[in-house]
Amino acid sequence: xxxxxxxxxxxxxxxxxxxxxxxxxxxxxxxxxxxxxxxxxxxxxxxxxxxxxxxxxxxxxxxxxxxxxxxxxxxxxxxxxxxxxxxxxxxxxxxxxxxxxxxxxxx
Amino acid sequence: xxxxxxxxxxxxxxxxxxxxxxxxxxxxxxxxxxxxxxxxxxxxxxxxxxxxxxxxxxxxxxxxxxxxxxxxxxxxxxxxxxxxxxxxxxxxxxxxxxxxxxxxxxxxxxxxxxxxxxxxxxxxxxxxxxxxxxxxxxxxxxxxxxxxxxxxxxxxxxxxxxxxxxxxxxxxxxxxxxxxxxxxxxxxxxxxxxxxxxxxxxxxxxxxxx
Numbered sequence: 182x183x184x185x186x187x188x189x190x191x192x193x194x195x196x197x198x199x200x201x202x203x204x205x206x207x208x209x210x211x212x213x214x215x216x217x218x219x220x221x222x223x224x225x226x227x228x229x230x231x232x233x234x235x236x237x238x239x240x241x242x243x244x245x246x247x248x249x250x251x252x253x254x255x256x257x258x259x260x261x262x263x264x265x266x267x268x269x270x271x272x273x274x275x276x277x278x279x280x281x282x283x284x285x286x287x288x
Numbered sequence: 289x290x291x292x293x294x295x296x297x298x299x300x301x302x303x304x305x306x307x308x309x310x311x312x313x314x315x316x317x318x319x320x321x322x323x324x325x326x327x328x329x330x331x332x333x334x335x336x337x338x339x340x341x342x343x344x345x346x347x348x349x350x351x352x353x354x355x356x357x358x359x360x361x362x363x364x365x366x367x368x369x370x371x372x373x374x375x376x377x378x379x380x381x382x383x384x385x386x387x388x389x390x391x392x393x394x395x396x397x398x399x400x401x402x403x404x405x406x407x408x409x410x411x412x413x414x415x416x417x418x419x420x421x422x423x424x425x426x427x428x429x430x431x432x433x434x435x436x437x438x439x440x441x442x443x444x445x446x447x448x449x450x451x452x453x454x455x456x457x458x459x460x461x462x463x464x465x466x467x468x469x470x471x472x473x474x475x476x477x478x479x480x481x482x483x484x485x486x487x488x489x490x491x492x493x494x495x496x497x498x
Contacts, residue, residue, distance in 0.1 A: 244383075
């Protein structure tokens with residue numbers, strides 16, 4: 182059982198949460214301009230790293246709010262938890278870079 | 289083809305015709321009461337007024353709502369704010385539950401009026417959840433059979449309330465006294481959760497004579 186720290190509620194059991202996939206995937210600015218392949222890549226293609234991975238979680242059994250977590254996909258260690266709209270911590274260090282605003286997706 | 293309607297007798301209001309979601313279990317709750325060193329008792333608290341409040345704290349509308357509640361909105365998880373004749377439970381940063389014995393329509397209208405046309409809502413949710421009161425020396429042990437929350441008094445203080453679950457049922461758990469808990473399941477889960485609690489209490493009956 183993972184103990185996940187919700188930014189609003191503190192540490193709670195994994196069973197209270199649901200997973201929302203990769204975080205920081207930005208909606209295309211002009212979807213109509215995309216080719217079918219680009220649209221398909223936006224919809225279906227996600228990173229699958231071994232190691233730290235920024236992903237979305239929702240605390241459905243508690244405050245019902247979405248948040249982001251940086252989790253190590255190999256060890257399940259959660260390196261950082263941060264609210265929606267907050268700056269993504271550096272995946273290399275797990276530290277949050279000062280003034281590093283997330284403006285769009287990674288791909 | 290006209291459907292036969294039984295008109296409500298004039299001397300009865302709809303409030304008199306209400307049936308509580310676990311009303312049919314009241315006699316079993318009474319019979320399951322345990323005395324002695326592992327005392328535990330269960331009863332349903334009938335028809336509490338519950339108003340769901342969606343509002344972002346710090347806004348003008350929130351300040352007007354706070355003036356009518358007679359208290360500041362709770363600011364963190366677990367906190368319960370006590371207002372004039374009501375309590376405000378923290379459910380999420382912008383969602384609160386007002387629990388009271390006041391008239392639901394009147395209280396809802398008063399809070400909705402304070403919000404006005406600004407973003408936010410006050411909705412009468414009184415029929416959404418029912419209330420069980422579990423009390424006694426073994427009450428915490430009964431809850432610990434199915435609640436993932438840390439219920440030890442050093443963490444779970446009297447007067448705090450959390451959104452959690454009991455067995456598979458999502459609940460609000462409010463510690464109203466050192467050995468008294470109020471459990472708010474959705475009305476449709478009341479029968480199941482009532483029987484779940486009866487089952488969880490049963491073992492302490494055997495310890496009654498210790």
